[in-house]
Amino acid sequence: MPPLFSNLILSAFISNSAHPVCTPESMPTKEHANSERERCVTGIDAIDHILNGGIPRGNTVLISGSVGTGKTSICIEFLIRGAINGENSLYLSVTEPTDKLLQNVIPFDFFDDRLARQGKLQFLDLPKMYEKLGIDKEDLDFDQTRLLADTIASLVEEQKIKRLVLDSVTSVCYRIREQERIRDFLLRLGTVLSAKGCTTLLVSEIRSSEEGYSQWGVEEALADGVIVTGNLERRGDLLRTLQIVKMRGTTHSRAKYVLDLTTSGVLLVPLLKGGSVAGGG
């Protein structure tokens, strides 16, 4: 293949791909592997402890679980703690209007109204964004999918957002439908946000009986981390659980923990293993 032609293919690949090209300088070395990645300290003590200091900054993390397992509460605490710490935080709501969401959210002791007034903590309904972008069809085509990813990325850049929650990515994917386009959307979004140092939580809604951690399978494969929340039934008691299955850029516990949603925030303790455990979670 003539060199010019191969360069053209390479540059076409670069311009169309959300993946940055891996150059020899960016290949992992022993020194690189030993250096600690900067952390986004979630502020949820137990999660930071499990992750040895927090989520590696810029990671895109799937928060996956069935209904009533605490996904939204974890995400909102993550944003509030970030905002308190001076990091601009944005919640993109897809499934329910933020007004309604905020009425039902746990009244955290550490929440301060001023965070929202100062713009440190922002809530945005994604349907309003669709409207502004002129996306009125139920199914998003290739261009609209890209437009959506680019608009979110621009918003993150303009507002200097360091923590983002998309609740839920499952609902967005329902409108994208095609696996190829979902892959493109997530790759594009993840790469751009990571480059801006924005740590992102993508909420994934799954049924309790479902295998895997996402509706389409693509989400969990592309995410840097997967945190699974669930319900564990043990001798008639229903326990909320949390397990960190994957997190690139850090060592971490993969054990299952029991979760409580309190006004002081999300609390975790190890799941006791001494008793007989019936059913999965």
Added chain:
Amino acid sequence: MTAEVAEKLRALPESSAVSMRLKSDQYFDAIQGMIDRFAIKKDLEVVYVTSTIPSQSIINALEVLEIPMEHIWFVDCISQIMMSQEKRHPHAIIVESPTMLENIMLKVEFLLRRVPDRNALVVLDSINSLAIHNNTKILSEFLHILVNNLRSRGAYTVIFSMQEYETEEIRNMLVLVSDETIELGAYSGS
């Protein structure tokens, strides 16, 4: 006897985990000695985990004794399972069942987090009633984690054990997690 209980507790260093072996007729004296004459005098935050009788019964007894409730909190693991219709005291948090041991740990953690600057006394009342609802393996694991967690916070832990209902397994479990055993049997409730 209340003075004796307080005196024995005062002799212990912070972070101590204590098994308090008592007879049923010494129960309220032990509570009074521990809370009124030890915890309040030492200005401790008290987290009282009850799986024996509903928290409201203990609160009623404390009110009769005119013990101030300001720094006393309850994790009540028995009222819900008893389908008790009693009014819930604002200082009582309900755990659905004594089998939800992780939730007991979570509620204790929640209460202690609200007062990070205060030293605490955590009372587990009692190992015998928890043993009715849980097998030995899970109960040992629970005690091991809870006591070590409290020890690392510098909190006192007192685990009640009613002598009439003790088994060999319970005694072994207590030996494993406790620094000291306080025996009240010698007082015969006097």
